[in-house]
Amino acid sequence: MLKHEVVEARSSADVLVVRQQARAWAVEMGFSLVEQTKIVTAASELARNMVDYGLGGTVELEAIENGSRKGLRLTFTDQGPGISDLDLAMTDGYTTGNGLGLGLSGTKRLMHEFEITSQVGQGTRVMITRWR
Amino acid sequence: MERIPILQMGQFLLVTIQVDMHDRLALALQDDLTNRIVKTQAQGVLIDISALEIVDSFIGRILGNIATMSRILDADTVVVGMQPAVAITLVELGLSLTGVRTAINVEQGMALLRSPFGASPEERDTHAQT
Numbered sequence A: 001m002l003k004h005e006v007v008e009a010r011s012s013a014d015v016l017v018v019r020q021q022a023r024a025w026a027v028e029m030g031f032s033l034v035e036q037t038k039i040v041t042a043a044s045e046l047a048r049n050m051v052d053y054g055l056g057g058t059v060e061l062e063a064i065e066n067g068s069r070k071g072l073r074l075t076f077t078d079q080g081p082g083i084s085d086l087d088l089a090m091t092d093g094y095t096t097g098n099g100l101g102l103g104l105s106g107t108k109r110l111m112h113e114f115e116i117t118s119q120v121g122q123g124t125r126v127m128i129t130r131w132r
Numbered sequence B: 001m002e003r004i005p006i007l008q009m010g011q012f013l014l015v016t017i018q019v020d021m022h023d024r025l026a027l028a029l030q031d032d033l034t035n036r037i038v039k040t041q042a043q044g045v046l047i048d049i050s051a052l053e054i055v056d057s058f059i060g061r062i063l064g065n066i067a068t069m070s071r072i073l074d075a076d077t078v079v080v081g082m083q084p085a086v087a088i089t090l091v092e093l094g095l096s097l098t099g100v101r102t103a104i105n106v107e108q109g110m111a112l113l114r115s116p117f118g119a120s121p122e123e124r125d126t127h128a129q130t
């Protein structure tokens, strides 16, 4: 691990900070503009989900390495109500709010790795990675 | 609270989004635009998003809502200036922006609003099918 940083996300204003930090890290790590845009969009989706459904949480940003490959990993952790049916939550168009139901499924398409774990009553953790 | 300014140009309303919007600001824009369309009886709305660095599902939904709302109020909406990286990301995210007309820049957007068929996607689609 090269370095890491933790950002709190409790309000919609914090979602902006998460976007800014994700952008700063993606730029510093040399991702292309399109890759930066994908990373920032994914970060925005997951940070908003934490604020809207997970009672707020934290975002950990890490620069990781796998052999000669560098990657940016973002981990979103909240202690909210959790998700009872992950398959359903991952379905395009599924929403319990009044969203488009694209945040989770779309984020998975934008990143190279996507891992979600959730326990009802305990919280949700989503880890996403994009490799260079 | 901070607001995104809406300019009036003849029968059209013009919005240039210059800041990274938090969700409440985007919702306020949706409300403000609806009120202004009613008050000014505008025929078209042009939204310049060339400064926007991302369009996520929330902003996508707001743009869709604005287009729907203005159509109900008999005005057309055109979104202009989307950056290529944003467009690529949007497609992968799965956002189709159904019902939202787009144009490359402000000039083309204005031309679309002024065209005899208007900018309504339904009219355009019907036209294309026949």
Ligand SMILES: Nc1ncnc2c1ncn2[C@@H]1O[C@H](COP(=O)(O)OP(=O)(O)OP(=O)(O)O)[C@@H](O)[C@H]1O
Pocket: A045, A049, A050, A053, A054, A078, A080, A081, A082, A083, A089, A090, A094, A095, A096, A097, A098, A099, A100, A101, A102, A103, A104, A105, A124, B057, B058
């Ligand atoms: N951190 C979370 N805690 C609890 N539930 C969540 C969390 N993230 C997502 N969910 C649940 O999963 C559903 C799907 O999430 P997703 O982000 O795909 O769609 P959405 O947020 O409803 O709409 P959109 O993201 O398109 O605006 C949400 O409606 C919510 O019920």
Ligand SMILES: [Mg+2]
Pocket: A045, A048, A049, A099, A102, A103, A104, B057
């Ligand atoms: Mg969401």
